[in-house]
Amino acid sequence: MANMSQSKTPMPVLDPIERGKCFEEVALGYTEEDAFNEAQRCLNCPTHPCVSGCPVGIDIPGFISKIKENDLEGAKAIINASSSLPAVCGRVCPQENQCEKYCVRGKKGDPVGIGRLERFVADNAKASNSAKAEPNGKRVAIVGSGPAGLACAGALASKGYGVTVFEALHTAGGVLVYGIPQFRLPKEIVAKEVEQLTAMGVEIVTDCIVGKTVTISELREDFDAVFIGSGAGLPRFMNIEGENLCGVYSANEFLTRVNLMKAYKSDSTTPIMRPKKAVVVGGGNVAMDAARCALRLGADEVSIVYRRSEEELPARKEEVEHAKEEGIIFRLLTNPVAILGENGYVSGVECAVMTLGEPDERGRRKPVDSGERFNLECDCVIMAIGTSPNPLIVRSEPGLETTKHGGIVVDENEKTSLDAVYAGGDAVTGSATVILAMGAGKKAAEEIDKLLS
Amino acid sequence: MYKIVSNDALNPTVFKMAVYAPAVAKKALAGQFIMLRTDENGERIPLTVADYDRENGTVTVIYQAVGATTIALSHKKAGEYIADFAGPLGNHTEIEGIKKVCVIGGGVGSAIAYPVAKAFSQNGAEVHTIVGFRSTDLVILEEDFRAISDKFILMTDDGSAGEKGLVTDALRKLLEAGEYDEVVCIGPLIMMKFVCMVTKEFGVKTIVSMNPIMIDGTGMCGGCRLSVGGKTVFACVDGPEFDGHLVDFDSAIARSRMYGEFERHAREETCNLFSKEVE
Numbered sequence: 235m236a237n238m239s240q241s242k243t244p245m246p247v248l249d250p251i252e253r254g255k256c257f258e259e260v261a262l263g264y265t266e267e268d269a270f271n272e273a274q275r276c277l278n279c280p281t282h283p284c285v286s287g288c289p290v291g292i293d294i295p296g297f298i299s300k301i302k303e304n305d306l307e308g309a310k311a312i313i314n315a316s317s318s319l320p321a322v323c324g325r326v327c328p329q330e331n332q333c334e335k336y337c338v339r340g341k342k343g344d345p346v347g348i349g350r351l352e353r354f355v356a357d358n359a360k361a362s363n364s365a366k367a368e369p370n371g372k373r374v375a376i377v378g379s380g381p382a383g384l385a386c387a388g389a390l391a392s393k394g395y396g397v398t399v400f401e402a403l404h405t406a407g408g409v410l411v412y413g414i415p416q417f418r419l420p421k422e423i424v425a426k427e428v429e430q431l432t433a434m435g436v437e438i439v440t441d442c443i444v445g446k447t448v449t450i451s452e453l454r455e456d457f458d459a460v461f462i463g464s465g466a467g468l469p470r471f472m473n474i475e476g477e478n479l480c481g482v483y484s485a486n487e488f489l490t491r492v493n494l495m496k497a498y499k500s501d502s503t504t505p506i507m508r509p510k511k512a513v514v515v516g517g518g519n520v521a522m523d524a525a526r527c528a529l530r531l532g533a534d535e536v537s538i539v540y541r542r543s544e545e546e547l548p549a550r551k552e553e554v555e556h557a558k559e560e561g562i563i564f565r566l567l568t569n570p571v572a573i574l575g576e577n578g579y580v581s582g583v584e585c586a587v588m589t590l591g592e593p594d595e596r597g598r599r600k601p602v603d604s605g606e607r608f609n610l611e612c613d614c615v616i617m618a619i620g621t622s623p624n625p626l627i628v629r630s631e632p633g634l635e636t637t638k639h640g641g642i643v644v645d646e647n648e649k650t651s652l653d654a655v656y657a658g659g660d661a662v663t664g665s666a667t668v669i670l671a672m673g674a675g676k677k678a679a680e681e682i683d684k685l686l687s
Numbered sequence: 688m689y690k691i692v693s694n695d696a697l698n699p700t701v702f703k704m705a706v707y708a709p710a711v712a713k714k715a716l717a718g719q720f721i722m723l724r725t726d727e728n729g730e731r732i733p734l735t736v737a738d739y740d741r742e743n744g745t746v747t748v749i750y751q752a753v754g755a756t757t758i759a760l761s762h763k764k765a766g767e768y769i770a771d772f773a774g775p776l777g778n779h780t781e782i783e784g785i786k787k788v789c790v791i792g793g794g795v796g797s798a799i800a801y802p803v804a805k806a807f808s809q810n811g812a813e814v815h816t817i818v819g820f821r822s823t824d825l826v827i828l829e830e831d832f833r834a835i836s837d838k839f840i841l842m843t844d845d846g847s848a849g850e851k852g853l854v855t856d857a858l859r860k861l862l863e864a865g866e867y868d869e870v871v872c873i874g875p876l877i878m879m880k881f882v883c884m885v886t887k888e889f890g891v892k893t894i895v896s897m898n899p900i901m902i903d904g905t906g907m908c909g910g911c912r913l914s915v916g917g918k919t920v921f922a923c924v925d926g927p928e929f930d931g932h933l934v935d936f937d938s939a940i941a942r943s944r945m946y947g948e949f950e951r952h953a954r955e956e957t958c959n960l961f962s963k964e965v966e
Binding site: 402403404412440441442443446447448466467468469471473477478479480481483484486487490491494495496502503504505507578624625626 | 710711714724728729730731755756770771772773774775776902903905906907908909910912913914919921924935938941942944945946
């Protein structure tokens with residue numbers, strides 16, 4: 235019996251005031267009843283347009299049907315056939331721009347809560363896909379243990395390849411551990427997903443900086459193919475006055491201190507400024523994460539400064555809503571022109587008031603400086619305006635072709651200019667999303683399989 | 688986990704530790720650094736490679752026990768393990784084409800200057816070294832420096848060993864007496880700043896090794912950014928060595944103090960051990 239309610243079954247969440255003081259996960263996940271009700275909203279329509287919106291092509295109506303039948307293990311098996319990280323994706327994918335965007339229920343009312351259902355299955359199904367495949371004798375090296383690398387590793391391991399993942403940091407997970415905060419993606423979830431891969435036989439080597447400890451060429455001597463999923467690199471700054479003042483962070487640094495180095499825990503030895511008034515520059519998920527972390531570290535006031543309007547905010551809708559509920563102030567059509575300082579520390583930001591002009595080549599209306607200025611008082615500025623590719627691999631591998639911005643060039647099959655070397659994720663595209671990186675990792679795995687079999 | 692092969696005091700607060708890390712030892716060169724964590728939940732700290740033994744797979748670092756992490760590290764004994772030891776990171780010292788060089792080390796920074804001086808010496812350059820310490824108790828690596836230097840000058844603030852005075856006093860005399868292809872200086876920021884002021888007067892190219900706050904050390908966090916020649920650069924991937932005449936030392940000094948408050952309060956060392964190390 236289909237559930238014809240026009241609204242998604244609500245997701246239980248922590249109280250906004252309470253959660254603003256802690257790093258506990260905000261969205262609590264569906265109960266069995268919630269999940270069953272929401273699954274009934276899926277009409278299992280014959281065209282299943284949702285699947286075309288999924289970068290890894292999960293059989294969405296298939297797994298939802300299994301939820302209706304109360305067969306969570308079956309649902310998990312269907313998801314795992316396409317995705318190795320469902321507990322992560324159910325939490326961090328921008329579903330409104332992907333699967334849910336195409337859901338027929340969305341034409342009148344809310345689309346089916348596909349992401350919420352995916353998370354429910356991942357969190358509650360007992361089955362694991364950790365059965366080891368029969369080894370095929372071929373070995374693949376994967377550079378980076380973020381979403382691209384893990385997706386590639388999972389896909390190859392399930393086909394019997396001997397997979398070794400090389401990670402520069404001390405913990406596997408890449409942006410899932412250093413970037414996305416605990417309250418949005420608990421690190422225990424990431425660890426569990428990584429464990430599933432190691433149970434499948436994937437070897438993870440930490441503390442190995444490819445490009446420094448070992449080069450791609452050296453990896454090629456020991457492995458039949460290489461996939462580079464080294465992720466985003468150096469943070470971008472605006473090149474405005476005052477950016478080197480104490481109290482100016484890149485979002486990468488701020489989030490790394492809080493997440494990877496656990497500055498959010500009271501017994502952590504990692505130093506972090508606990509701002510009273512923080513200004514976060516940027517409108518993406520990383521900006522939302524940084525703002526909400528600053529709030530949780532005890533800030534009285536946290537503002538997001540973004541040069542376009544609400545409509546253009548690139549962050550997931552749910553993150554923007556959660557941030558607003560928690561009291562983050564959105565100062566839209568605002569662009570910093572200088573960071574002000576006193577005695578070497580940040581004291582404020584001089585901002586330009588922007589207006590929206592003509593659409594640019596991507597169709598987004600261009601922000602234009604109105605000439606009007608105002609000062610925003612603050613003691614901390616966090617720049618969340620994207621990253622440029624990490625130079626270490628490229629500098630150590632002269633034959634690896636890159637764009638003028640330093641991104642690795644790949645063809646439509648994710649193959650680089652080097653023989654049997656593939657790449658995907660932020661190392662190729664620049665800052666993007668977890669699921670797009672996973673899609674690239676999965677695609678590269680298919681191509682590597684074609685090459686080696 | 689990485690095994691500590693030896694961990695010995697060079698002076699009351701400075702320790703020399705060799706760690707079994709064959710992958711790092713295989714690639715390490717003078718001027719590069721490694722990132723280490725003593726234990727799970729520990730902080731990541733950068734330490735410069737002081738020596739390496741490719742055959743035995745060991746890398747040696749020299750550090751000053753000044754904060755929580757380095758004090759904990761100084762209590763570790765040979766045979767014990769540390770959680771992480773990754774590298775080598777950063778660019779190595781450029782030694783090619785340099786025939787006569789003056790290498791200057793200040794305090795525990797001398798530990799970093801030593802492998803650089805040694806690399807020049809092994810490459811056939813004439814090496815003059817100046818090292819400065821507060822007093823005779825703190826002098827390290829004197830014999831090692833003497834063995835690879837064509838000229839060696841030891842300076843102490845109080846005159847308790849070598850000559851009394853600052854490294855810049857000795858440098859000025861050397862520059863007046865003869866020409867150098869390059870001066871390399873590794874020590875506290877303030878010392879490097881003043882050395883650069885002297886060498887600029889004489890028009891001698893000067894390389895400094897910068898040691899800002901770092902977290903990942905691999906080109907991800909941006910915490911180690913510096914202003915060099917008016918541009919923002921990252922010490923971990925663009926350095927750690929830079930043209931000293933282009934470095935904005937005042938902004939580097941201000942940034943190195945960012946967590947002074949935190950350090951005082953928590954009596955915890957920060958990711959900034961490295962800059963403490965050379966004071």
